[in-house]
Amino acid sequence: MTRTTPGDLLVLHATRTLGHATAARLAERAGLSQAETVEHLLDAQSRGWANHSSFAGEGGWSLTEAGTRYGERLLAAELDSAGARTAVEEVYRDFLPTNDLVAAACTAWQLTEMAIGSQPVTLTATIDALTQPARTLAQLETRLTAHLPRFAGYHHRFTAALHLASIEPKWITGTDRDSCHRVWFELHEDLIATLQLTR
Numbered sequence: 001m002t003r004t005t006p007g008d009l010l011v012l013h014a015t016r017t018l019g020h021a022t023a024a025r026l027a028e029r030a031g032l033s034q035a036e037t038v039e040h041l042l043d044a045q046s047r048g049w050a051n052h053s054s055f056a057g058e059g060g061w062s063l064t065e066a067g068t069r070y071g072e073r074l075l076a077a078e079l080d081s082a083g084a085r086t087a088v089e090e091v092y093r094d095f096l097p098t099n100d101l102v103a104a105a106c107t108a109w110q111l112t113e114m115a116i117g118s119q120p121v122t123l124t125a126t127i128d129a130l131t132q133p134a135r136t137l138a139q140l141e142t143r144l145t146a147h148l149p150r151f152a153g154y155h156h157r158f159t160a161a162l163h164l165a166s167i168e169p170k171w172i173t174g175t176d177r178d179s180c181h182r183v184w185f186e187l188h189e190d191l192i193a194t195l196q197l198t199r
Contacts, residue, residue, distance in 0.1 A: 004149065007030070008040045008043070008044070009074045010031065011032065012040075012044060012063065012067060013030075013071060013075065013150070013193065014026045016063050016067075017186045017190050017193070018186065020060040021060050022059065022060050022061070023037055044067060048066050049063060049067030050062065050067050051064055071193070072193060072196050075194050076196060079194060082148060084147035087143065087144075087147055088144065088147070088194055088195060089195060091140050091143050091191070092192075092195060092197075095140055095188075098132075098133045098137070098140075101129065102184050105126055105130050106173050106180065106184075108121045108126070108129075109121060109126045126172060134158055134159050134162055137154060137158055148194075151190065154186075154187045158183045158184065161177075161179050161180045161182075162180055165179075
């Protein structure tokens with residue numbers, strides 16, 4: 001039986017996985033209206049769980065240490081209530097080898113873009129290297145969403161970025177968009193937050 005994650009946890013969790021983001025971006029990530037998202041953010045701020053600050057000329061929200069710990073407690077309770085701890089642990093173990101492949105492909109591409117490193121790679125080779133991880137992600141997401149629907153969307157976002165990369169290479173590792181690297185990084189953060197692990 002699947003369970004729906006409460007709105008306050010979705011907002012806290014989106015704030016953690018995105019790191020520093022506007023209310024609009026958090027609303028999109030949490031799948032809530034911006035008004036509801038702002039309400040949850042202001043409540044979290046009043047409890048000392050979230051801060052609003054300006055970074056690189058743009059205002060955004062981030063979690064405090066207390067907010068991170070509180071979010072982890074809520075995630076642990078959700079995980080155990082769904083009886084999904086073993087299933088998510090198994091997904092995480094299967095995720096790690098593919099994570100290594102994605103990290104290697106993205107690093108090689110970043111080095112090529114910066115014109116450093118002894119083995120530059122082509123855009124075609126990079127996209128090819130990320131194609132199998134995209135297929136693996138579809139399987140992992142299916143296993144995760146069977147227990148926790150909030151994991152939905154990573155595969156769609158990753159494959160959309162991979163498709164766009166053939167036209168605009170910044171979709172591989174760009175930090176100003178939902179790039180392959182950014183989506184994968186968020187999934188990794190989602191998994192380790194859910195299981196209370198460290199990178």
